[in-house]
Each structure stands twice: as structure tokens, then as C-alpha cells.
Amino acid sequence: MSSPIIIVGAGVAGLVCAIEIHRAGRPVMVLDAESEVGGRVRSTTRDGLVFDHGFQVLFTAYPTLRSYLDLDALALRKFLPAARIVQDGRASLIGDALSDPSLLIDTVMARAVPLGDKLRLLALRRFAQQLSIDECFSARFAGVSTREFLASRGFSASVIDGFFAPFYGGILLDRTLATSASVLLFTFKMLAEGDTVVPAAGMGALTKQLAAKLPAGSVRTGVRVQSLTVGDGRVTGVVLASGELLPAAQVIMATDAPAAARLAATAGVQIATPSGARGTTTLYFTTSGASPIPGRALWLNASASAVISHAVTITDVAAEYAPRGVSLIAASAVGDAADRSDVDLETAARRELTAMAKAAGDAAAAAKTAALSRAAVWRVPYAQFAQPPGWREHRPTIACGIPGLWRASEVLHSSSLEGAARGGQDAARAVLQPH
Ligand SMILES: Cc1cc2nc3c(=O)[nH]c(=O)nc-3n(C[C@H](O)[C@H](O)[C@H](O)COP(=O)(O)OP(=O)(O)OC[C@H]3O[C@@H](n4cnc5c(N)ncnc54)[C@H](O)[C@@H]3O)c2cc1C
Known part of the structure; x- marks a missing residue:
């Protein structure tokens, strides 16, 4: 043979x-x-808990990958097409109301993003959707950093640092916005054209x-x-x-x-x-009580000193990630913060999850985070390679x-x-x- x-x-x-x-x-x-x-x-299941090897999501709009998958058989569980941005002690939910009209009122009211920038976000969504994937990666956008590109489209400095930086941290593990604008456009296009999901059994x-x-x-x-x-x-x-x-x-x-x-x-x-790697560390916590950060939207920590960049109660998206009655929270650090020790990260996570929940108006936030048990720490030093202009x-x-x-x-x-x-x-x- x-x-x-x-x-x-x-x-x-x-x-x-x-x-x-x-x-x-x-x-x-x-x-x-x-x-x-x-x-x-990959995912590891232990004591009925599903740990993805670092928090990660699938965009159903990925055309090539989708063509090899039977999405129905994966029993996909959907995130809300929205993010809860926490900044200066306040939380706002901002979402894609065109994909999910129930997000319209929260998004219009969201104080984290001024009205002009909300309109620019809508225009950016439309712009990205009109491009093909290959156009997103064409020389026109590939040579410009995300920060430069956003500034050229008129976004305010406050929304670039307060929304795009943590958003990029959450999705692309890069809060610096030094990544090529092509990746931003590609991501916006994928977000607009499909769902953000995890399979019920884990990634x-x-x-x-x-x-x-x-x-x-x-x-x-x-x-x-x-x-x-x-x-x-x-x-x-x-x-x-x-x-x-x-x-x-x-x-x-x-x-x-x-x-x-x-x-x-x-x-x-x-x-x-x-050259260059983007790493991330995900801390998993469990609780049998109420999660301090509930819901199907990703929580983004917009503080400039954030250690935990983004977090979510993954069982609110996919209940199958834990036994009945248990909530599983994934809280991720990116950049230099991802290299901190387990103890440092856990301390910061408890402090920052409390602050995030308080910002959303939860008076019992501190008690809820105190009740969390650390279930696992997943370190991925090479999650993505750097994609500078x-x-x-x-x-x-x-x-x-x-x-x-x-x-x-x-x-x-x-x-x-x-x-x-x-x-x-x-x-x-x-x-x-x-x-
Ligand atoms: C925590 C995290 C979050 C992410 N978030 C997202 C996201 O939200 N959306 C998104 O689209 N992408 C995301 N990514 C990136 C995405 O997962 C990767 O781009 C993709 O999986 C890379 O696939 P690959 O097959 O190229 O490489 P890999 O998955 O790295 O596969 C390479 C394989 O080669 C094997 N190997 C290496 N050396 C040898 C050897 N000498 N002999 C035998 N085997 C070897 C390794 O064991 C490994 O299995 C994320 C990644 C991580 C880790």
C-alpha cells in the first residue's frame, strides 16, 4: 500500500x-x-463540569468551518448578541438590536456609548457586512491598526477605550487595539451574519x-x-x-x-x-447560589486597570456545562495580566466580579462572589498569534x-x-x- x-x-x-x-x-x-x-x-469534563480549554466561542457565520460541521448535531447554545460594559461603577448593556430587537431599548439607553458613536457602530456593522471576507483582509484595511481605523471613522476616544478595547479583549484577546483593522472588520461581519454560540457539550x-x-x-x-x-x-x-x-x-x-x-x-x-502570541488565562468558578454576573451576554470590564477582561456565567448560555443547580462562571485575563499567579488572578477576579455586579445594581454582589469556589484555572500562552498591521x-x-x-x-x-x-x-x- x-x-x-x-x-x-x-x-x-x-x-x-x-x-x-x-x-x-x-x-x-x-x-x-x-x-x-x-x-x-478542546474541553475537559470533570465532576459534571465542562471546562473549555480557555473561554472560547464559535461564530456560526464562519463559512468554511460551517461547511464541515453538522451544526444541529452540536446542539448549539446562543449568547445574546450583546455585551454588558462595566465602566466607572456603571454597567450598560449594548447589543445588536438588528439581530435581536429586544436589545433596542437597553442599547439606545446605554450610557457607555454616546449617541453619535452608536450610529457609527451601526454604520460600521453595515460597512463590514457589505465587504466579502477577502475584502476585509485586503491591503486597504490590513495595513492599518484597529485604533487608527476606528479613529478614522470618527469614533470618540472614550468609546475606543471604553468599548472597543474590552470588546477586542473579549473576542480577540487584545485590548491594545494594535491588531490589524482587517480582523475587526472580519469579526464585525461574522457577528452580524450569524450567532455566537457554544456546543452544549463544550467547544x-x-x-x-x-x-x-x-x-x-x-x-x-x-x-x-x-x-x-x-x-x-x-x-x-x-x-x-x-x-x-x-x-x-x-x-x-x-x-x-x-x-x-x-x-x-x-x-x-x-x-x-x-511573531508574537496572544495568551489568555481563564478562571472557572462554581456556585450553587445565584451568579453575581448572570445572563447570556458577555460582561466586559472596561476599567483601564482591569485584570479580568471579560467574564460570563457560561451555564446561563449552556446549562449543560454543569450539573443542575450549579452555575459555572468563566472569567478571563488577557495580555500581561494572564501571566499573574493563580492566587493573584483569583483575588483580582473576586474583587472585579464584585465590582461588575455592583455596577449592575446588585447590592448582594460581595456575598455572591464570596460564595464562589474556584473550580479550575486554564492557561493558554499561545491562544492566537499576533496580527499587527x-x-x-x-x-x-x-x-x-x-x-x-x-x-x-x-x-x-x-x-x-x-x-x-x-x-x-x-x-x-x-x-x-x-x-
Ligand atoms: C482560549 C482561546 C480563545 C480563542 N478564542 C477564539 C474565538 O473566540 N474565535 C475564534 O475564531 N478563534 C479563537 N481562538 C483561536 C482558535 O482556537 C485558533 O485560531 C485555532 O483553533 C487554531 O487551529 P490550528 O489547527 O491552526 O492550530 P492548533 O489548534 O494549535 O493545532 C495544532 C496541533 O498541533 C499539535 N502539535 C504541535 N506540535 C506537534 C508535534 N511536534 N507533533 C505532533 N503534534 C503536534 C498540537 O498538539 C495541536 O493539537 C481562541 C483560541 C484560544 C486558545
């Missing part, structure tokens, strides 16, 4: 790539160092569903690829950390960018790699400069679930072309 096409990495990119290759009738083998598939999209259900589309035995977990083998000027296979050698018709690296660079170097090849011009390519070696990854498109799916699909199509 001919050697399979080997894909290193069973995240979204690797799994989508493998599905395409399998559909084309070619033998495929996916290898992952972790004990289960999913990469950055990991998404990658498990992708893996289930592959033939039995074609995914091996718990196997780290140590190096590549080269013969006659081409990559011919991989060597596992155990020493096992696996010959391959082609090797596709679907790892995170730094791991791909290390592997390529073992074949004597230097590949382009985006201009990064796309130096984007890595699918072909890696040596025959037999390819790349399928979010780095080919954008640091997102859709970017990973696009990267996987594009790589498969390139590899399957006759060469």
Missing part, C-alpha cells in the same frame, strides 16, 4: 485538511502530540465531530513528531519522539506556527512564522520550499477557527493538485 499523506497536528486546520484528502480518496494519517484531538479547541465537541468524519485508525494521538526525514532532496516522512519512523507521500504541518518552524528546520528549511504581506505559504513539505494552518489566513479551517482546506487543495 502506498504511504499516506501525513498531517502533523489534529487541530481544526489539520482535521479539515485530512477530511479533504480523505474525500479525494487518498490515504491520510493525522498525528498529534496531545492525548486527544482538537488542539486549541471540544466541534473538533471531535470533525475527527469523526475520518476513517478509523487514521488519527493517532499521543505521538509527538520529532523531526522530518529527507531523501533525494524531498521530505519523505517523519520520526516520532519514540524513534518510530513513518514514511509519507507528503507531510503537511498543521501545528501552531512556532512548532512548524522547529519541524521545518529539521529538514534544513526556514519558513516564515508570524502588515502581517498578511509576509504571510507564510502553503509550499515550504522543499518538495514533499506543506503547511496547513491558521497562519495562512487569520488566527481564528475560520482561519484554521481555510488554512486546512487551501492546503489540501494545493497538495492534491498534480505536481
Whole structure:
């Protein structure tokens, strides 16, 4: 039997790539160092509690990813298309009233965003929707930072720092707004065109569903690829950390960018790699009493000194994340704050969740946060790669400069679930072309 096409990495990119290759009738083998598939999209269930490996959501509007998923089978649970912004001791709910008219009154009344900026937000939503995804990522927007772009559209400094910074923190793990404006437009478009959801069984259900589309035995977990083998000027296979050698018709690296660079170097090849990582740490708390931060909207901490950037009672969105009667809260730190110790983060989280709940008028906030139990801390130092203005011009390519070696990854498109799916699909199509 001919050697399979080997894909290193069973995240979204690797799994989508493998599905395409399998559909084309070619033998495929996916290898992952972790004990289960999913990469950055995994969940662990313990004592009836579902912990996503870092708070994360799915946008149902992601077109490429959606085409590989059976969304109905994932039993999706919807967030409200809104955020509760807490600033200077006050909380306002601001939402997408075009998607959910019940948000209209709160949004019109929200003091955190002046009327002129509310109208600019509506115009930005319309503008993003009119663009195709490829236009969002065109040179016109890719070279400008989000902060510059928002200023050029007339947004006030107070709404840039008080709304967009925590909003970006919540969705893109970047409160500095240094990320390319393309990502903002892409995100706005996706928010406007679909729902923000989690599967009832946790985000990991998404990658498990992708893996289930592959033939039995074609995914091996718990196997780290140590190096590549080269013969006659081409990559011919991989060597596992155990020493096992696996010959391959082609090797596709679907790892995170730094791991791909290390592997390529073992074949004597230097590949382009985006520099900079966006990390996040999510603290999970449980309570059998009332949650201090209830509701299906994400709570955004707009304070300039925020440690916890965003939080939500995830069981208010998906009751299946905890046993009946228990609330599960996910509170996330981004940037430098994510590197603080567990104890520091827990102390800050209790203080800031109390302040957020008080701002929303909850007089019993302190008692409610005192009753929370810390259930888990999830640290993800490499959740997304940094996407500053201009990064796309130096984007890595699918072909890696040596025959037999390819790349399928979010780095080919954008640091997102859709970017990973696009990267996987594009790589498969390139590899399957006759060469
Ligand atoms: C906490 C968090 C929040 C996020 N929020 C969002 C969000 O809201 N929306 C959104 O669109 N995106 C979000 N993202 C980003 C999104 O999850 C990623 O862009 C996407 O999952 C990347 O997929 P990938 O397949 O390219 O890489 P990965 O998922 O990183 O997969 C790479 C795989 O390669 C394996 N690997 C590495 N080296 C080796 C080796 N030597 N041998 C074998 N296997 C190896 C790894 O174990 C891993 O499984 C978030 C990410 C995190 C972590």
C-alpha cells in the first residue's frame, strides 16, 4: 500500500485538511502530540463540569468551518448578541438590536456609548457586512491598526477605550487595539451574519465531530513528531519522539506556527512564522447560589486597570456545562495580566466580579462572589498569534520550499477557527493538485 499523506497536528486546520484528502480518496494519517484531538479547541469534563480549554466561542457565520460541521448535531447554545460594559461603577448593556430587537431599548439607553458613536457602530456593522471576507483582509484595511481605523471613522476616544478595547479583549484577546483593522472588520461581519454560540457539550465537541468524519485508525494521538526525514532532496516522512519512523507521500504541518518552524528546520528549511502570541488565562468558578454576573451576554470590564477582561456565567448560555443547580462562571485575563499567579488572578477576579455586579445594581454582589469556589484555572500562552498591521504581506505559504513539505494552518489566513479551517482546506487543495 502506498504511504499516506501525513498531517502533523489534529487541530481544526489539520482535521479539515485530512477530511479533504480523505474525500479525494487518498490515504491520510493525522498525528498529534496531545492525548486527544482538537488542539486549541478542546474541553475537559470533570465532576459534571465542562471546562473549555480557555473561554472560547464559535461564530456560526464562519463559512468554511460551517461547511464541515453538522451544526444541529452540536446542539448549539446562543449568547445574546450583546455585551454588558462595566465602566466607572456603571454597567450598560449594548447589543445588536438588528439581530435581536429586544436589545433596542437597553442599547439606545446605554450610557457607555454616546449617541453619535452608536450610529457609527451601526454604520460600521453595515460597512463590514457589505465587504466579502477577502475584502476585509485586503491591503486597504490590513495595513492599518484597529485604533487608527476606528479613529478614522470618527469614533470618540472614550468609546475606543471604553468599548472597543474590552470588546477586542473579549473576542480577540487584545485590548491594545494594535491588531490589524482587517480582523475587526472580519469579526464585525461574522457577528452580524450569524450567532455566537457554544456546543452544549463544550467547544471540544466541534473538533471531535470533525475527527469523526475520518476513517478509523487514521488519527493517532499521543505521538509527538520529532523531526522530518529527507531523501533525494524531498521530505519523505517523519520520526516520532519514540524513534518510530513513518514514511509519507507528503507531510503537511498543521501545528501552531512556532512548532512548524522547529519541524521545518529539521529538514534544513526556514519558513516564515508570524511573531508574537496572544495568551489568555481563564478562571472557572462554581456556585450553587445565584451568579453575581448572570445572563447570556458577555460582561466586559472596561476599567483601564482591569485584570479580568471579560467574564460570563457560561451555564446561563449552556446549562449543560454543569450539573443542575450549579452555575459555572468563566472569567478571563488577557495580555500581561494572564501571566499573574493563580492566587493573584483569583483575588483580582473576586474583587472585579464584585465590582461588575455592583455596577449592575446588585447590592448582594460581595456575598455572591464570596460564595464562589474556584473550580479550575486554564492557561493558554499561545491562544492566537499576533496580527499587527502588515502581517498578511509576509504571510507564510502553503509550499515550504522543499518538495514533499506543506503547511496547513491558521497562519495562512487569520488566527481564528475560520482561519484554521481555510488554512486546512487551501492546503489540501494545493497538495492534491498534480505536481
Ligand atoms: C482560549 C482561546 C480563545 C480563542 N478564542 C477564539 C474565538 O473566540 N474565535 C475564534 O475564531 N478563534 C479563537 N481562538 C483561536 C482558535 O482556537 C485558533 O485560531 C485555532 O483553533 C487554531 O487551529 P490550528 O489547527 O491552526 O492550530 P492548533 O489548534 O494549535 O493545532 C495544532 C496541533 O498541533 C499539535 N502539535 C504541535 N506540535 C506537534 C508535534 N511536534 N507533533 C505532533 N503534534 C503536534 C498540537 O498538539 C495541536 O493539537 C481562541 C483560541 C484560544 C486558545
